[in-house]
Every structure is written in structure tokens, then in C-alpha cells.
Amino acid sequence: MRPTSQRAGRLESLYGLALRLYPGPFRKQFAPAMRQAFRDALRDPFLCHRALIPLVIRDLITSIAKEHLAMVRNTFGRPAMIFNAAILSALSTGLALALYTIPQQVLRLGANDPQIALAGDLVARLEQGVAPADAVSPASVDMARSLSPFVIVYDDQGRPLASQAKLDGTIPVPPAGVFDFVRQNGEERLSWQPVRGREHGVRIAAIIQRVQGVNGSPGGFVLAGRNMREVEARIGQVSQMAGLTWIGMLGVILLGTAVFAWFTRPKAV
Amino acid sequence: MWMYISIMAKGTAPATPLTPAVFAILLSLAEGDKHGYHIMKDARAPQGGGINMGPGTLYGSLDRMMRDGLVEETGTTDDERRRYYRLTRLGQSVLAVELERLHAAVSSARAQGLLPQGGR
Numbered sequence: 001m002r003p004t005s006q007r008a009g010r011l012e013s014l015y016g017l018a019l020r021l022y023p024g025p026f027r028k029q030f031a032p033a034m035r036q037a038f039r040d041a042l043r044d045p046f047l048c049h050r051a052l053i054p055l056v057i058r059d060l061i062t063s064i065a066k067e068h069l070a071m072v073r074n075t076f077g078r079p080a081m082i083f084n085a086a087i088l089s090a091l092s093t094g095l096a097l098a099l100y101t102i103p104q105q106v107l108r109l110g111a112n113d114p115q116i117a118l119a120g121d122l123v124a125r126l127e128q129g130v131a132p133a134d135a136v137s138p139a140s141v142d143m144a145r146s147l148s149p150f151v152i153v154y155d156d157q158g159r160p161l162a163s164q165a166k167l168d169g170t171i172p173v174p175p176a177g178v179f180d181f182v183r184q185n186g187e188e189r190l191s192w193q194p195v196r197g198r199e200h201g202v203r204i205a206a207i208i209q210r211v212q213g214v215n216g217s218p219g220g221f222v223l224a225g226r227n228m229r230e231v232e233a234r235i236g237q238v239s240q241m242a243g244l245t246w247i248g249m250l251g252v253i254l255l256g257t258a259v260f261a262w263f264t265r266p267k268a269v
Numbered sequence: 270m271w272m273y274i275s276i277m278a279k280g281t282a283p284a285t286p287l288t289p290a291v292f293a294i295l296l297s298l299a300e301g302d303k304h305g306y307h308i309m310k311d312a313r314a315p316q317g318g319g320i321n322m323g324p325g326t327l328y329g330s331l332d333r334m335m336r337d338g339l340v341e342e343t344g345t346t347d348d349e350r351r352r353y354y355r356l357t358r359l360g361q362s363v364l365a366v367e368l369e370r371l372h373a374a375v376s377s378a379r380a381q382g383l384l385p386q387g388g389r
Contacts, residue, residue: 022325026332033305033352034324040306040351041324051321059323067329 008042015056021064023071025266075265076258085257089250096246103238111205111231112189114149115224119207122151122222126211132162132220141165143172143194144202149226153211154179156218165225167194167202174208174223182208182221191228203228285367290330293318295339295356295364302343304351305331339363 015038019031041052125135132153141150143165150165158179160171172194182188192206204225213219287295296318297303297311309327311317322330331354334340339360343353356364378384 026329030328030332032350034328036351037305037309037324037327041309044306044310055321056323059325063323063325063329067325070329070333 008039011042011053012039018060021060022067026067026071071265076261078261081257081261085253088253088257092246092249092253096242096249099245100239100242104235107231107234107238108191108205111226111228112207115205115207115226118149118151119209119222119224122153122224123209123211126153126220126222127214129214136162136164139164143167143204143225143227145227147227147230149224152223152225154221154223156213156220158221161220174206178208179221182210186210192225203232205231285363285370287363287367288330289318289320290322290326291334291339292364292367293320293322294327294330294334295360295367298340298354298356298360299364302345302353302355304347304353306351308354334360 012035016031016035019027019034022031038056041047041056042049122135126132136151136153139150141148141164143150144167146165150163152163152165152171153161154173155161158173158176160173163171165171174192174194178188178190178192186209188208190206190208192204193201194204205228206223206225208221208223211220211222286292290312293312294308297308300311303311305324305327309322309324312320312322312327331340335342337359338357340354341357343355345353347353375384
């Protein structure tokens with residue numbers, strides 16, 4: 001069936017409107033030629049026009065989707081874009097890790113400072129022969145609540161001899177392996193969690209030093225500790241700030257890459 | 270300072286097997302320079318691949334084939350401003366490789382009795 005010239009004109013106009021759905025660069029380059037090809041098809045006396053219109057509709061749907069996908073790929077999927085974004089993301093991840101790790105270490109190591117002095121002084125007094133009960137002041141620190149530093153003296157077997165602090169009414173004892181390590185190395189600095197299994201278990205920044213025996217006694221150990229609650233809260237804040245900075249940097253990289261990709265996208269020939 | 274390292278994007282010739290549309294376009298242009306609708310007509314014919322291709326598919330394929338260096342515009346237009354295309358040397362080579370591949374497949378099918386002797 002031949003379309004009348006009026007109907008053919010209408011179909012061509014409709015096709016011209018549909019061509020606006022193609023991406024700009026593609027449309028700019030090929031729309032006149034595509035319109036001409038459609039016009040030629042309408043004029044072709046050997047072509048069944050009942051079949052032409054469904055074919056063209058199918059072709060429009062698939063090729064418009066395909067060209068838009070190709071445009072997105074050519075704009076944002078260029079290897080240079082992906083490579084640059086990956087490099088910048090890796091750098092920002094490294095920077096965010098440093099932003100977290102450096103203050104975290106400074107805060108954590110700084111949490112040991114009072115205990116280092118306390119343990120050293122107490123060890124010196126005990127090694128001068130002062131009895132543990134006399135060397136340790138009778139102040140009572142609740143390890144779970146108080147942020148004050150405290151000291152505990154243990155005998156050579158790790159049994160408590162004198163303590164300034166208690167947890168749930170008892171004097172907690174570090175694992176035996178810690179004493180073995182201190183016996184060999186003289187000192188251990190650790191984050192000690194005397195209560196396990198609780199949702200907010202107590203964590204202690206602890207220094208344990210060896211006390212040499214005096215007058216044939218077997219010696220012992222001094223533990224100086226402090227609840228890390230406040231330090232850990234600060235570390236948590238640092239972690240949040242570093243995380244937000246990281247997300248922000250990734251967002252800026254994503255946005256910057258998208259804008260850069262858009263302005264440097266391949267143009268129509 | 271943001272330093273962008275550019276990686277040159279190079280058009281690479283498509284590996285065979287080709288898509289039906291690309292094969293039909295190469296086959297059509299092997300006969301000589303043609304404009305868009307002429308290629309569509311050739312592709313529709315059984316001897317041209319029997320591909321019912323619309324203008325979107327044709328020009329999308331031509332766009333990619335030009336970038337891959339398989340075809341090029343002749344630069345000539347007729348009185349209705351139709352644009353003409355021709356095969357490049359690379360396009361001729363790719364078509365030859367594809368025809369060899371298809372010929373080998375058809376010969377093998379014929380040897381196994383899957384095609385009648387002398388059949389197309």
C-alpha cells in the first residue's frame with residue numbers, strides 16, 4: 001500500500017520529531033541522513049509499508065536506547081576518566097586512613113603517659129624494700145566508672161597484693177601470659193579488657209612492669225592503669241571525622257569526574 | 270593540583286564474528302560506494318544477509334564502523350544530500366576474514382551432510 005504524499009509527509013514529520021530523542025552529537029551528525037533514508041524507504045515501491053512502520057518503531061526504540069548508552073559509556077566510561085577517578089579515590093582513601101590513624105595513635109599512646117610515671121615510681125619504691133601495702137595509697141578507684149589512674153601490685157605468681165582499684169568488688173588480674181611476657185621483657189603496654197562479654201566492657205590503658213625481688217624475695221609486678229572511656233570517645237570522634245572527610249572527598253571526586261567527563265565528552269565529527 | 274593522565278583511546282578493528290548488521294553493511298559496500306538507504310535495501314535482500322535494519326541501527330553501526338576505521342564517507346552527496354560511504358582497506362580485510370570464516374563453517378557443514386551438495 002503506497003502512502004499518499006500527505007500521509008508520507010506526516011510520517012516523515014513524526015520521524016523527524018522522534019529523531020530528537022537521540023543524543024545531541026549523534027543527532028547532529030546523522031539526523032538529516034536518517035531522515036533521508038526514511039524518506040527513501042517511504043518512496044520505495046518494492047517495500048511493504050505495513051512492515052516498514054513497525055520496523056522503524058522497533059528500530060527507534062532499540063537504537064535510541066543503544067545510542068544513549070553509548071554516549072554514557074563514551075562520556076563517563078572512558079579509561080582515562082576511570083583511571084583518574086580510581087587514582088584520586090585511592091589517594092583520598094589513603095589520606096582518610098592517615099587522618100584516622102595518626103590522631104588515633106597519638107591519643108592512644110598519650111593515654112599511657114600518667115601510668116608510665118606511676119608504674120616507674122612505684123617499682124622504684126618497691127625495689128627499695130617498701131612493702132606493697134605501704135607503697136600503695138588506700139584510695140579506692142572504681143575501674144568501671146572512674147577515669148583516675150590507679151596502681152595494682154601483684155606477686156610473682158600474679159596474685160594481687162595491694163590495689164587502689166576494684167572492678168565489681170574484686171581486684172582483676174591480667175591473663176597469665178601477660179605476666180610471662182613481662183617476666184621476660186620487663187614491661188608490657190596494652191589495652192586490657194578485664195570484663196569480657198559486656199556490651200560496653202571496661203577497657204584499661206595498662207602498663208605492667210616487673211619488680212625485681214629484694215633480699216631474696218621472688219619479686220612481682222606493678223600494673224598502672226586508667227579507664228580508656230574518654231580516650232576511646234575521642235578516637236570515635238576522630239573516626240567519624242575521618243569517615244565524613246573520606247565520603248566528602250569521594251563525593252567531590254565523583255562530581256568532579258562527572259563534570260570533567262561531561263565537558264570533555266567526545267563531540268560529533 | 271589535579272593532574273590528569275590521558276590514555277589515548279584507539280579504535281580497534283572488531284574481531285570476527287561480526288554482528289549481522291556490520292557484516293551486511295560491509296557486504297553491501299564491497300560492491301562500491303553507497304548511501305544509507307541503498308545499504309538498507311541491500312541488507313534486506315537474502316543475498317545481502319536478510320537483515321531488516323532501520324535508519325537508527327544503520328547509522329549507529331556506520332558511526333562505530335567509521336570510528337573503527339572500517340568505512341569512511343566519500344565526501345560526495347547527490348542532489349538530495351544523501352551521504353555516501355565506502356569500505357576502507359581495513360574494512361575489506363575484515364570482510365575477507367569474515368567471509369573465510371563463514372566459508373569454512375559452510376564447507377564443514379556440507380562435509381557433515383548438514384547441507385545438500387551444491388546447496389547454498
